[in-house]
Amino acid sequence: MSSIFTRFLCHPGRVGAFCASSRALAVEMTRSIGMGSARTVVELGPGTGAITREIIPRLNKGSDFIAVELDPELAESLHGRFPRARICCGCASHLPRILEQENKEAADVILSGLPWAIFPEKLQDEILEGVLAGLAPGGRFATFAYIQGVMLPAGIRFRRRLENLFSEVETSRIVWRNLPPAFVYRCKK
Numbered sequence: 001m002s003s004i005f006t007r008f009l010c011h012p013g014r015v016g017a018f019c020a021s022s023r024a025l026a027v028e029m030t031r032s033i034g035m036g037s038a039r040t041v042v043e044l045g046p047g048t049g050a051i052t053r054e055i056i057p058r059l060n061k062g063s064d065f066i067a068v069e070l071d072p073e074l075a076e077s078l079h080g081r082f083p084r085a086r087i088c089c090g091c092a093s094h095l096p097r098i099l100e101q102e103n104k105e106a107a108d109v110i111l112s113g114l115p116w117a118i119f120p121e122k123l124q125d126e127i128l129e130g131v132l133a134g135l136a137p138g139g140r141f142a143t144f145a146y147i148q149g150v151m152l153p154a155g156i157r158f159r160r161r162l163e164n165l166f167s168e169v170e171t172s173r174i175v176w177r178n179l180p181p182a183f184v185y186r187c188k189k
């Protein structure tokens with residue numbers, strides 16, 4: 001199985017982190033976003049499955065779970081390890097098309113492990129527009145950010161983008177048990 005570190009060495013501009021999220025951050029990602037009642041849950045950028053493995057036990061029995069990963073090698077490895085997830089290999093910006101292909105109107109919950117800080121603004125916008133279009137009214141979106149970037153201009157711009165797109169944006173406590181420490185943005189459509 002590939003690690004985030006080896007995929008980072010191959011594609012630093014796509015992976016954006018040299019180690020996977022900690023269990024503490026993955027659990028924080030799944031909190032207070034209505035996982036238990038969601039009928040369709042989507043994860044963007046699952047990587048090696050650090051957050052995926054915390055999503056699965058929290059899913060409603062009858063729900064559908066779709067994970068969208070750009071890296072074909074990681075997507076292939078997730079296939080075997082998480083049979084509960086429908087793994088789609090592709091870009092998160094194509095989410096509305098992916099949902100259509102999966103015969104889903106919209107997702108109730110979308111969780112993202114995407115490396116926003118290394119994305120050009122155009123790609124950030126395309127993905128966030130796809131998230132908004134793919135979320136059901138009142139749906140929830142969770143994504144994390146590392147604390148060292150939050151006061152930088154790019155971090156401030158990213159938060160403004162979220163606030164412009166969603167009706168509510170909350171931040172979680174800081175998860176110190178992650179490398180680097182991080183927090184979660186919880187947004188409501």
Ligand SMILES: C[S@@+](CC[C@H](N)C(=O)[O-])C[C@H]1O[C@@H](n2cnc3c(N)ncnc32)[C@H](O)[C@@H]1O
Pocket residue numbers: 004014015016017019020021044045046047048049050051068069070071074090091092093112113114115
């Ligand atoms: C920082 S890793 C995070 C992996 C995992 N979610 C975690 O938190 O440990 C980012 C992941 O996003 C994937 N990725 C990057 N750009 C993407 C895109 N446009 N669409 C879907 N996945 C993407 C990368 O291949 C990588 O697996």
